[in-house]
Amino acid sequence: xxxxxxxxxxxxxxxxxxxxxxxxxxxxxxxxxxxxxxxxxxxxxxxxxxxxxxxxxxxxxxxxxxxxxxxxxxxxxxxxxxxxxxxxxxxxxxxxxxxxxxxxxxxxxxxxxxxxxxxxxxxxxxxxxxxxxxxxxxxxxxxxxxxxxxxxxxxxxxxxxxxxxxxxxxxxxxxxxxxxxxxxxxxxxxxxxxxxxxxxxxxxxxxxxxxxxxxxxxxxxxxxxxxxxxxxxxxxxxxxxxxxxxxxxxxxxxxxxxxxxxxxxxxxxxxxxxxxxxxxxxxxxxxxxxxxxxxxxxxxxxxxxxxxxxxxxxxxxxxxxxxxxxxxxxxxxxxxxxxxxxxxxxxxxxxxxxxxxxxxxxxxxxxxxxxxxxxxxxxxxxxxxxxxxxxxxxxxxxxxxxxxxxxxxxxxxxxxxxxxxxxxxxxxxxxxxxxxxxxxxxxxxxxxxxxxxx
Amino acid sequence: xxxxxxxxxxxxxxxxxxxxxxxxxxxxxxxxxxxxxxxxxxxxxxxxxxxxxxxxxxxxxxxxxxxxxxxxxxxxxxxxxxxxxxxxxxxxxxxxxxxxxxxxxxxxxxxxxxxxxxxxxxxxxxxxxxxxxxxxxxxxxxxxxxxxxxxxxxxxxxxxxxxxxxxxxxxxxxxxxxxxxxxxxxxxxxxxxxxxxxxxxxxxxxxxxxxxxxxxxxxxxxxxxxxxxxxxxxxxxxxxxxxxxxxxxxxxxxxxxxxxxxxxxxxxxxxxxxxxxxxxxxxxxxxxxxxxxxxxxxxxxxxxxxxxxxxxxxxxxxxxxxxxxxxxxxxx
Numbered sequence: 001x002x003x004x005x006x007x008x009x010x011x012x013x014x015x016x017x018x019x020x021x022x023x024x025x026x027x028x029x030x031x032x033x034x035x036x037x038x039x040x041x042x043x044x045x046x047x048x049x050x051x052x053x054x055x056x057x058x059x060x061x062x063x064x065x066x067x068x069x070x071x072x073x074x075x076x077x078x079x080x081x082x083x084x085x086x087x088x089x090x091x092x093x094x095x096x097x098x099x100x101x102x103x104x105x106x107x108x109x110x111x112x113x114x115x116x117x118x119x120x121x122x123x124x125x126x127x128x129x130x131x132x133x134x135x136x137x138x139x140x141x142x143x144x145x146x147x148x149x150x151x152x153x154x155x156x157x158x159x160x161x162x163x164x165x166x167x168x169x170x171x172x173x174x175x176x177x178x179x180x181x182x183x184x185x186x187x188x189x190x191x192x193x194x195x196x197x198x199x200x201x202x203x204x205x206x207x208x209x210x211x212x213x214x215x216x217x218x219x220x221x222x223x224x225x226x227x228x229x230x231x232x233x234x235x236x237x238x239x240x241x242x243x244x245x246x247x248x249x250x251x252x253x254x255x256x257x258x259x260x261x262x263x264x265x266x267x268x269x270x271x272x273x274x275x276x277x278x279x280x281x282x283x284x285x286x287x288x289x290x291x292x293x294x295x296x297x298x299x300x301x302x303x304x305x306x307x308x309x310x311x312x313x314x315x316x317x318x319x320x321x322x323x324x325x326x327x328x329x330x331x332x333x334x335x336x337x338x339x340x341x342x343x344x345x346x347x348x349x350x351x352x353x354x355x356x357x358x359x360x361x362x363x364x365x366x367x368x369x370x371x372x373x374x375x376x377x378x379x380x381x382x383x384x385x386x387x388x389x390x391x392x393x394x395x396x397x398x399x400x401x402x403x404x405x406x407x408x409x410x411x412x413x414x415x416x417x418x419x420x421x422x423x424x425x426x427x428x429x430x431x432x433x434x435x436x437x438x439x440x441x442x443x444x445x446x447x448x449x450x451x452x453x454x
Numbered sequence: 455x456x457x458x459x460x461x462x463x464x465x466x467x468x469x470x471x472x473x474x475x476x477x478x479x480x481x482x483x484x485x486x487x488x489x490x491x492x493x494x495x496x497x498x499x500x501x502x503x504x505x506x507x508x509x510x511x512x513x514x515x516x517x518x519x520x521x522x523x524x525x526x527x528x529x530x531x532x533x534x535x536x537x538x539x540x541x542x543x544x545x546x547x548x549x550x551x552x553x554x555x556x557x558x559x560x561x562x563x564x565x566x567x568x569x570x571x572x573x574x575x576x577x578x579x580x581x582x583x584x585x586x587x588x589x590x591x592x593x594x595x596x597x598x599x600x601x602x603x604x605x606x607x608x609x610x611x612x613x614x615x616x617x618x619x620x621x622x623x624x625x626x627x628x629x630x631x632x633x634x635x636x637x638x639x640x641x642x643x644x645x646x647x648x649x650x651x652x653x654x655x656x657x658x659x660x661x662x663x664x665x666x667x668x669x670x671x672x673x674x675x676x677x678x679x680x681x682x683x684x685x686x687x688x689x690x691x692x693x694x695x696x697x698x699x700x701x702x703x704x705x706x707x708x709x710x711x712x713x714x715x716x717x718x719x720x721x722x723x724x725x726x727x728x729x730x731x732x733x734x735x736x737x738x739x740x741x742x743x744x745x746x747x748x749x750x751x752x753x754x755x756x757x758x759x760x761x762x763x764x765x766x767x768x769x770x771x772x773x774x775x776x777x778x779x780x781x782x783x784x785x786x
Contacts, residue, residue, distance in 0.1 A: 168635070185632065190499035190527050356613060356632070356639035358500050363554035366637045370590045387587060394550030397521045398502050 002256035003230060005218035005238050006211070010098055016133065018140035021101040027146055029220035033109045034154045037220075042113035046216060048224030050236035055081060055172075055209030056287065056327040057402075058311050061216075067196040068114055069204040077205040078116040079181065080107060080213050082123040082130075083165055083172040086287035087349055088329030091240035092210035094252040096123075096130045100137040104160065106213035108146060109220055111158050114206055118159050121210075122177055125167035134162045169353035173401045174207040175199075176355065187357045188401035209327075211240055232258030235310035239328055246278060246334035247271040257310045261285075262299050264309055265332060278334035281439050282418070285314055286326020288346045289406030291413030292339070293323050294442035304446060319413065335439035340425050340432075343414040344372035350407035361404040364395040368411055375422060378429030385415050385422050418442070457530040459483055459506075460540045472525035472536055473504055477717065483538050484717075486548075486577050488555070488662050489614035490526035491719055497619050498526035501612065502551045503577060507544050510535035522547055545581075552581040557588040558637065559663075560609045567605075568664030570677040570751045573718055574612060595640050600630065601648035603669050603730055604658060608640050611665035617641065617657035624723050625651040641665065652691055655729040659712045659720045670730055671709040677701070678751045680708060682744035687728065687737055694725035699744050700735075707733045716747060 004010075014020040021027075033042050047062030068076060080103070084092040096103055103121070111119045123131055138160050141147045149157045163181055165171045171180045175189035178200050199205025215237060219227045228236045235257040244250045247265070249272045255264065265280065266273045274280050283298040284290060301307050302321040307314065315322045333342065351369040356362045368391055374380050392408035399405070415422060420440065425432040455468055457475050460483040466475045474492070476484045485506055490498030498504075504526050508519040513533025522544060525536070538544055556578055563569040595608040613632070618641075621628035630643045643649060649657070657666050680701040689696035701709040710729045712720035732738065746753045 170635075190524065192528075352636060354636040356634070356636045357615075358502050359551055359554045359612065360502055362613070362637050362639070363557050367554075367557060367588060367590075391550075394547065394554070398505060398547050398551065400499060400502075400524075 004254045006214055007254045015099055026101055027105050029217045030108045033220050039113045045224035049219045049227040051215055054211035061212050068206055069197050075203050076116050077200045078111045078114050078119040079207045080121040081207050082121055082210050085169040085172050086327050086329055088331045089287045089327045090242045091252050100133050102214045104137055104141050106216045109216050110213050117157055121162045122181055123164050125164045131162050131164050170355045187355050230256050232310050241328045241330050243271050243330045245332040246275050247332050248273050248275045259309045261307045274334050279439055281335045281442050282333040284331040285323045287329030290324040290326040291409050294417050296443055296446050297321055300446055336436055338436050339414055339418040339421050340376050344376045346410045347372050358400045360395045361399045364391050365407045375425050378433050380426045382426050389415055455532040457534045459536045460538050470530055472528050475530055485525050485538055487526055491616050494619040499524045505547050507537040507541045509537050548581050552577055555612050558593040566664040567667040573662035600643055601650050605667045605669045607665050610663050612663055616660040620656050620660050624656050625653040652725050655726045656723045674708050675703050684741040684744050685738035689728055691725035695722040698724055
């Protein structure tokens, strides 16, 4: 079992209260940063740590911070993106529920580094309990002098607010989140300008995922170089993985990046294998929007190397044979699960959550959902698979925000890897409604790659 | 700043968008635009028909842009190289977008008042497929009444947001907007209010499709049977230029619109008095016939007929000449 940086004290009773959290060494990073480091030093530490955004795209956080425009006389904002709505991902909610002060501590340090005097935590509207928990935690921190005017006598002021959204997936896209935070309809903005130049209320803004901000705490406590030693290659540090689906022991795990996928699924420290003695059929490795992979490709890369839980290893092979780490929503499917139904379910989600601003996503997501519905309920045609691939290609990359890509990838990848299951749904419509295709060859060992004669 | 679009270079000012640079060059390389409207701030970027490929970002940073970009919202950089009709990728993407725009469109052109001056019709004609691959019921909406002057057909709407921007920027208050999200989004007013404002009629002009049409012109005539004439009047309304296009059917003015340029954008906005209440020739000072592009179907209704038919003359010599002339005319 690897090191835990975020969830180290998660099982301490009362860790959600300020006193217990403080007694476990909490808010040490605030003291260290505000008293001994300059804002630029903090940014430098985060850069050194190699921390990559935990929200899905994996963009280096330190780099994002250094892009923030700093014009004179204009306020800057830090916004924490807690609109965690990706099917399969529930790590941020877990973190905020059980250890809210970690997020607040991270917010203080990050705001200090960016020079923000006002920061917001934007939460999904459905997370009402978490909103209450965070507001209470903020009040506690304020009483203890870690928020408000003149924090710890250093002259740094910070106000922290929690803002509930309306409960839309699209508001997890950073510019849509800012629109929503401003009180408008949550439509993504057309970029450029990027939020680092003109974000919230037209001011420079940084939007970070909950986990990214929480990860700043151990980075400051231990130093960026120490943090960078954890993990593998350019995937440094630890990552929260929300494991779900047909696993024996689902839940939120903090892993050191670089754990083999096989260990993560079958290891005793982690998920302990597939529930009810079934066999693994497929895995969605990073939340519903990343490509789905069959069992054989998730455990090994196409070159027959072990696949690891890291940004690079999971995306090994590109979209042809790889996937993405995404936001860490790890969903495992056993042999009784129907990939067609699952794909339809995802398409239904994206159809429902499309904001309707740009045409390819507005019309295309609904179209894909209808075709997949038809396939699942035994009215499909052989030509539907090619149609779906073509439609997904026409959505991908042609939209304002990444929701279009997120809707297109799972459909395209499901057909790429599970085409025979889709075809079986067409050729055996009546059986497909009641039975499942089963495991088929999806867990077979990968064929040995032929090497070209030199 | 120098920008090259489809191998044609042009010098433009900093801050110009790719689309506007292309419009300065003109001709075939201008990307189509359904939602962008140069007179409305903040419009564009939504319909994705104007996608182009940037194969060189700028002189300093020659990397290509990773995705196709909306040319209406991307400003040019010095030395930028853009591909529009020369890139198969762009053509393919545009075909896809047009298909998406049409899958839920009712295609009720035969009864649509916009037919003949509809941008979606032109777009579909140029970039669309002959057949649809969409085999499901098209989207429908509950009909709502937005007043006695403007007719809303939500099924025809492509959600370009132009009318929303118009209400924000041209009129003094906006009471209509987008409700719901995704493919259920619709233009609507809050609890069926009538859109009534001195400048509300402009939403009809900016609508690229037949979603917002003139109720006073409804089912009166096909546009290609009417004759556009430029006219103006001294308008008392503040902010109205009084310069319009009158659409004649015989002796009657059956419709008044703003003057639209070759990209379908009005030159200046007009008030509702000019648009809806002044429908007599006596109200207007006529300037002359409106030039209509020879690509438009409206052009089929010519002002000047061809030469008058040959007259049968009684003089035998003239009759012979007449025959010759007749042959020549008919041969042509």
